[in-house]
Amino acid sequence: MNHVFQVALPLPLLQHFDYLPPSGWQGPPPPVGARVRVPFGPRQLVGVICGHRSASGPIAKLRQAHAVLDQGSLFSEELWHSLHWAARYWQHPLGEVLAAALPAAVRDAGDAAAARGDFALRSLASGDPRLRVDSAPWQLLQSLQSGARSWASVRAQFPNAATALRRLEQLQVVERVVLDASPRLARIQGPPLNSDQQVAVAAVLAALGRFGALLLEGVTGSGKTEVYLGAIEPVLARGGQALVLVPEIGLTPQLLSRFRERLAAPVLTLHSALADGERARVWQRVRRGEPLVLVGTRSAVFAPFARLELIVIDEEHDASFKQHEGFRYHARDLALVRAKRLEIPVVMGSATPALESLHNAATGRYLRLLLPERAGFAKPPAVALIDLRRQRLREGLTELVTTAIGEHLARGEQVLVFRNRRGFAPVLQCRDCGWHAECDRCDRPYTYHRKRERLVCHLCARERPAPRHCPVCGETTTPLGIGTERLEEVLGQRFAGVPVVRVDRDSTRTVGSFERLLAQAQSGAPCILVGTQMLAKGHDLPNITLAVIVDADQGLYGMDFRAGERMAQLIVQVAGRAGRGHKNGRVLIQTHYPEHPTFSHLLTGGYRNFADHELVLRQALLFPPFSAMALLRAEAMEEAPLHAFFAAARLHLPTDTTLQCIGPMPASQPRRAGAHRVQLILQCAERRTLQAALSGLVPTLYAMPESKRVRWSLDVDPQSLD
Numbered sequence: 001m002n003h004v005f006q007v008a009l010p011l012p013l014l015q016h017f018d019y020l021p022p023s024g025w026q027g028p029p030p031p032v033g034a035r036v037r038v039p040f041g042p043r044q045l046v047g048v049i050c051g052h053r054s055a056s057g058p059i060a061k062l063r064q065a066h067a068v069l070d071q072g073s074l075f076s077e078e079l080w081h082s083l084h085w086a087a088r089y090w091q092h093p094l095g096e097v098l099a100a101a102l103p104a105a106v107r108d109a110g111d112a113a114a115a116r117g118d119f120a121l122r123s124l125a126s127g128d129p130r131l132r133v134d135s136a137p138w139q140l141l142q143s144l145q146s147g148a149r150s151w152a153s154v155r156a157q158f159p160n161a162a163t164a165l166r167r168l169e170q171l172q173v174v175e176r177v178v179l180d181a182s183p184r185l186a187r188i189q190g191p192p193l194n195s196d197q198q199v200a201v202a203a204v205l206a207a208l209g210r211f212g213a214l215l216l217e218g219v220t221g222s223g224k225t226e227v228y229l230g231a232i233e234p235v236l237a238r239g240g241q242a243l244v245l246v247p248e249i250g251l252t253p254q255l256l257s258r259f260r261e262r263l264a265a266p267v268l269t270l271h272s273a274l275a276d277g278e279r280a281r282v283w284q285r286v287r288r289g290e291p292l293v294l295v296g297t298r299s300a301v302f303a304p305f306a307r308l309e310l311i312v313i314d315e316e317h318d319a320s321f322k323q324h325e326g327f328r329y330h331a332r333d334l335a336l337v338r339a340k341r342l343e344i345p346v347v348m349g350s351a352t353p354a355l356e357s358l359h360n361a362a363t364g365r366y367l368r369l370l371l372p373e374r375a376g377f378a379k380p381p382a383v384a385l386i387d388l389r390r391q392r393l394r395e396g397l398t399e400l401v402t403t404a405i406g407e408h409l410a411r412g413e414q415v416l417v418f419r420n421r422r423g424f425a426p427v428l429q430c431r432d433c434g435w436h437a438e439c440d441r442c443d444r445p446y447t448y449h450r451k452r453e454r455l456v457c458h459l460c461a462r463e464r465p466a467p468r469h470c471p472v473c474g475e476t477t478t479p480l481g482i483g484t485e486r487l488e489e490v491l492g493q494r495f496a497g498v499p500v501v502r503v504d505r506d507s508t509r510t511v512g513s514f515e516r517l518l519a520q521a522q523s524g525a526p527c528i529l530v531g532t533q534m535l536a537k538g539h540d541l542p543n544i545t546l547a548v549i550v551d552a553d554q555g556l557y558g559m560d561f562r563a564g565e566r567m568a569q570l571i572v573q574v575a576g577r578a579g580r581g582h583k584n585g586r587v588l589i590q591t592h593y594p595e596h597p598t599f600s601h602l603l604t605g606g607y608r609n610f611a612d613h614e615l616v617l618r619q620a621l622l623f624p625p626f627s628a629m630a631l632l633r634a635e636a637m638e639e640a641p642l643h644a645f646f647a648a649a650r651l652h653l654p655t656d657t658t659l660q661c662i663g664p665m666p667a668s669q670p671r672r673a674g675a676h677r678v679q680l681i682l683q684c685a686e687r688r689t690l691q692a693a694l695s696g697l698v699p700t701l702y703a704m705p706e707s708k709r710v711r712w713s714l715d716v717d718p719q720s721l722d
């Protein structure tokens with residue numbers, strides 16, 4: 001009989017791979033969840049052991065693993081099961097799912113403990129009857145009674161400290177903690193909570209120690225962050241850990257500094273901009289169970305907490321919680337699964353909850369907590385629609401809007417101008433012959449960037465110089481339409497002397513530039529902020545009293561069933577930036593369709609009213625959350641392989657009449673970077689039926705020859721039908 005390791009490798013392949021133990025290997029088999037280094041073709045890969053078997057048959061074909069890298073599992077039992085669930089639910093190879101949960105330094109390199117810094121020991125008991133008085137472990141434990149001590153000092157005092165420590169850890173009377181070297185700021189007291197906030201905090205605290213999903217629905221500026229802080233504080237005080245998921249770290253400098261000012265424990269961050277070493281250190285500290293708060297973007301949901309007691313998801317509706325490529329998981333859904341196993345509560349906060357979440361609240365799966373009013377003195381802003389059909393536009397702005405901007409600036413206040421389009425103009429055209437500059441790999445107009453005199457394709461990122469003259473007739477070219485760069489220019493001319501701050505991906509490319517731009521606005525001096533949705537998220541700038549939405553029509557008639565929801569969320573979030581201080585706020589929305597129901601629902605009854613109507617519509621059309629959806633996408637340079645791929649795929653779908661197949665049809669962006677893009681929507685009222693169909697389909701997709709000639713992907717619960 002031979003022992004065989006079953007290994008999940010980080011490859012886009014469904015199966016596990018069998019390896020023989022390394023040569024000279026003895027002793028107990030390494031547990032599942034430990035890493036092994038193995039040969040794979042000419043390469044070496046690090047994989048994770050996910051099972052063992054004994055082979056009695058011929059094993060000559062099996063290769064030997066090079067090395068077992070860990071003594072124990074890198075995953076807690078809970079995380080291990082949650083990741084298996086994720087692989088099944090999002091129909092993704094386990095090896096890649098496990099790899100996604102490990103920091104790169106741990107994933108590829110040798111030593112998981114390499115990231116271990118100095119740690120300290122803390123006693124959990126004053127003694128233990130199993131310890132002989134005056135033995136080395138007993139002495140070590142006594143030396144910890146006056147407080148935690150660093151490992152370095154313990155080792156200097158006790159010659160056989162390592163053995164003594166092992167014994168104490170076995171008895172579970174000491175624990176390792178990280179001594180946080182960074183100086184603690186003096187803690188700042190928060191405002192006294194208002195009664196709605198008190199009720200919300202009490203509800204979260206009452207839910208500690210068991211699973212619960214709490215939807216904190218609070219209008220913008222209602223003080224949701226204070227509720228998070230109020231719930232996290234007691235968790236830290238009793239030695240627990242908290243996870244706070246946020247859409248984008250770069251966009252939440254204020255949230256971080258508020259957490260750091262107020263909490264008496266380390267506030268760590270985990271996000272894509274961290275260096276590998278730093279990431280691994282955070283991973284280790286979280287794993288050791290040190291009381292801390294981890295604030296991170298979606299991938300922080302994989303962190304290996306040892307003592308997680310609370311999860312907060314801020315702006316839970318945000319689309320960035322869904323990964324849009326590779327392993328297409330949703331951090332909110334995975335957080336809920338982990339919380340259920342860990343028996344801890346999840347608080348999901350938003351002024352504009354996802355319709356799925358509202359539906360879950362309506363059906364009793366989530367507990368709804370309300371913060372219906374702005375905290376402190378702030379009042380809700382007054383919102384008005386401006387009908388573009390009856391107005392003359394100058395550079396995209398009506399006279400009414402320009403006048404209003406002038407008034408607010410003259411009163412010493414700040415103005416936010418929102419336009420979801422970066423660059424100078426969406427099109428560069430010739431007025432004479434009708435030619436316009438188009439990316440021929442995407443069949444889409446180039447965006448004109450005037451500062452750099454470039455044409456940029458926002459789909460495939462291709463660039464070229466912007467022509468001064470029409471290549472067809474030689475006339476001078478003209479920019480058509482309005483981007484943030486153009487608004488910056490016209491507002492700067494019109495309101496000379498007032499700073500215009502532009503915030504979009506172009507103006508915030510360098511590290512820290514977003515904070516610098518925001519700091520300028522935080523000073524409170526009159527200024528105009530121009531920007532994309534980067535400006536819409538969560539910032540607290542009390543002197544903004546006017547928010548202008550330059551063009552609210554994008555998305556009103558989109559082909560994506562979520563377009564209306566996204567538009568409504570954006571409008572409410574942008575409006576939420578206005579009037580957060582003592583002064584009243586005002587919102588002006590420019591549109592060609594003022595009679596559109598999205599507006600009337602929003603304006604008469606707020607987001608909640610909009611959402612109620614939209615949910616009725618979704619139910620009638622059997623769209624999510626009233627059905628489960630998956631999207632099979634494929635792209636290829638030629639069309640023929642795409643037809644072959646979808647024809648073959650359809651053969652492997654059950655002919656269950658409750659499973660609806662819509663398509664194959666061209667994607668809403670039918671071409672990108674030269675490739676044709678086709679998609680098939682699979683939809684079913686019963687999630688279980690859809691999942692069963694997918695579980696049958698996916699192995700075939702990996703195996704069938706038609707798959708080799710296209711780039712395909714399967715997206716379970718797609719957030720966008722692009």
Ligand code: ADP
Nearest residue numbers: 191192193194220221222223224225226375376
């Ligand atoms: P949200 O996250 O809901 O948008 P914040 O937590 O950022 O709201 O709070 C908005 C503003 O109101 C912040 O300046 C905050 O300091 C203030 N605030 C929150 N709660 C209170 C309160 N109970 N009393 C006074 N001010 C408060």
Ligand code: ZN
Nearest residue numbers: 430433470473
């Ligand atoms: Zn021309």
Ligand code: ZN
Nearest residue numbers: 439442457460
């Ligand atoms: Zn392109």
